[in-house]
Amino acid sequence: MRILFTAIGVIAFSGTLFAQAKAPAPKPVVNPVVVSPAVVDPASVAGPEAYSYKADGRRDPFLGLIAAAGSNAVAASSTKRADGPAAFLVGEISVRGIMQSRSSLIAMIKGPDNKTYLIHQGDKLADGVVKTVTPQGLVVLQDISDPLSAQKQREVRKLLRSLEDAKEKL
Helix, strand or coil, X not given: CHHHHHHHHHHHHHHHHHHHHCCCCCCCCCCCCCCCCCCCCHHHCCCHHHCCCCXXXXXXXXXXXXXXXXXXXXXXXXXXXXXXXXXXXHHXXXXXXXXXXXXXXXXXXXXXXXXXXXXXXXXXXXXXXXXXXXXXXXXXXXXXXXCCCCCCEEEEEEECCCHHHHHHHC
16 A cells, blocks of 8 residues: 555656756847837836726725725715714814703713713714713714724714813813
């Protein structure tokens, strides 16, 4: 049995050596003819604008992942944001106070424009929705715009007494 496998191995190895021995000799390098730029017709040279990508249901590999995530990402960047709290991103707001109304809690937030706004549970922000208002702060469901992420939303807690405020007072 060993002799059979050894014979098969020798035949296979000698076959590759035989193929290498009959490889064609490389062609001699011919010096290319240099053409002056005045002779070249610019219309005959295809530039990057001549290329067109046919998607056929695939993502264009030359576009960034965020731009290729869909029309929502492109439309969100090109459209004007709404006025008031609906225009603010979750990272742009800070909680300044919590008030008790007859039926629920209301949060006072400070926007990037240094103005104070009142928001309730269910109010929309530019990239999320206020899930609940608690005596300690806000819980916001933030939309994740990363196309590679399995999660589409995450909970962000914006506390009334943040660590940043505590550091500023020291």
